[in-house]
Amino acid sequence: MLSIQDIRDAATRLQGQVLDTPCVESRTLSDIVGAQVFLKFENLQFTASFKERGACNKLTLLTPAERARGVVAMSAGNHAQGVAYHAQRLGLRAVIVMPRFTPGVKVERTRGFGAEVVLHGDTLEEARAHAYHLADTEGLVFVHPYDDEAVAAGQGTLGLEMLQAVPDLDTLVIAVGGGGLIAGVATAAKALRPDIEVIGVQTARFPAMVNAIKGTHHPQGTSTIAEGIAVGTPGTLTQEVVKRLVDDLVLVDEGDIEQAVLMLLEIEKTLVEGAGAAGLAALLRYPERFAGKKVGLVLCGGNIDPLLLAAIIERGMVRSGRLARIKVSARDIPGVLARITATVADAGANIEEVHHQRAFTMLAAQNVEIELVLQTRGQSHVAQVLEALRGAGMEAALM
Known part of the structure; x- marks a missing residue:
């Protein structure tokens, strides 16, 4: 079972290998939403995502025999880049399986980190099945994007950093896809501050964790601008942690996420992808539930397609x-x-x-x-x- 000691050990391993990113107050956003808002700038990591933390922790824990075999991962985005980058740093072979529809810029960026990219299948599930097949046939170690204790422990290190920077936070609002980030952060936060509130955010188009935890039957969509949290099935390990430690899960709409992306760009002069804006989207959609609280948000990623960003900016200008x-x-x-x-x-x-x-x-x-x-x-x-x-x-x- 994932523990605070696992996360502290991961933090020790990650020193000097990932950034201790800033966690600072946004006075303007605080005035707008009626809560004191602190932003954790994970979009400043080298690959522009928190995913580096879990990938690096997992890779540094491999045995010499496993390192010699190399690793394989399935991802259409941030996890791919995190695994590829840190595998290159550590001198490991990395194979990344991506669906055929993956944007070329992500494929080339992953290749740029020295990974062997295999394009297979039209869905993430087909790509994942092929990654498992390669793990079996080529003896590679599979690095799961979220359902892995070492990966979740790595992600949880940012929770330690947030509470070190702002010890009296009342609430943490965390984007949820497969659950690796919130499992790690909730484990760290609740161990240090049992009274802290941890709230997860999913897009209404991909409500898998909400359905699993709350027993609801919200329909699942086919696309979202928050593709980083577009997960059809939550992790088994992460689901158990969410049940124990997360206080609530909320849903936000595509328009909420668009507005949050644009606000962060205009107000904070920082670029986030859809998933990275999910926390702020929750504050915009449910201001009464966070009113007067000291809230920590994780800007978990900044890899957004330029054409999508242009569309979001234009649509935002129309709304205003x-x-x-x-x-x-x-x-x-x-x-x-x-x-x-x-x-x-x-x-x-x-x-x-x-x-x-x-x-x-x-x-x-x-x-x-x-x-x-x-x-x-x-x-x-x-x-x-x-x-x-x-x-x-x-x-x-x-x-």
Whole structure:
């Protein structure tokens, strides 16, 4: 059974091999959510994820015979990079099995750490089965991403660091996929501070641990922007620890995670992936349950696809009104487009796109419908732009 001593021993092994990342207060986020928020910046690890801790601890515990054989792991992301990087540092052969759909940037980054990457299967389950097959046929040691005591002990070291940095935390809010991180952190935190509250967060699209612990039957989705915690079946070992030590598990929606990613980028100037924003997403969704508390969040990873990040930023701008789409109807006469753009400019908005529509409209033949995508200062500014257009004799509405 995973113990505080396992985690302390792991912390000793990891000294000088992984970063003791900062754990500092965010005053702005604290003001927004109504709780005192402390952030543990695990996205600053060399591979931009806490997964390094568990991988490194597991690899350093291998016997000389196991080291000679090499290791195999299954992962589409952070665990792959953590195993590959530390195997390279320790001079071990590493084989990483990834599903065929894995983004090329993750494949190349894992190869860049010296691992042999095998693309197999269309799902994580198929990739995992092939990794076990390679372990059997080639004599490799399988390094599980979460259901392993040595891996969970490594992850738990960040819990020790958080309580060393901020001893009087009331609550820890931890993202949950397979459960390795929360199992390690809860074991460390409850041993040091039995009264501390540990709350796990899952995306509503992948509620496997919630269903397993609470006996619920929330349906499982097929995709999420928090792919780092998109686990279909929680670990056996980790599930047992969660049952004993975790106070509650909550679900957040995709929109909550998107908002949290964007807030961390804008306010803290730090880049996190979807899973890394899950803790803040929980505070945004359930502010009343954390009000007035001293809360520790783990920014557990920062590996996000640039195109996904661009989409999140753009969608966030739409939600806040800083990017708005409006429809303007006017008489189709020379100079009308110039009048519209001049009115928008005078109101202080910037035009990003213009769609000039004559044929596909229900307006009278002598009228024109123009769609504009505007960059504005927010919802109230959009209202001012619409009022200016109406004042200039045009029909204008938000789309």
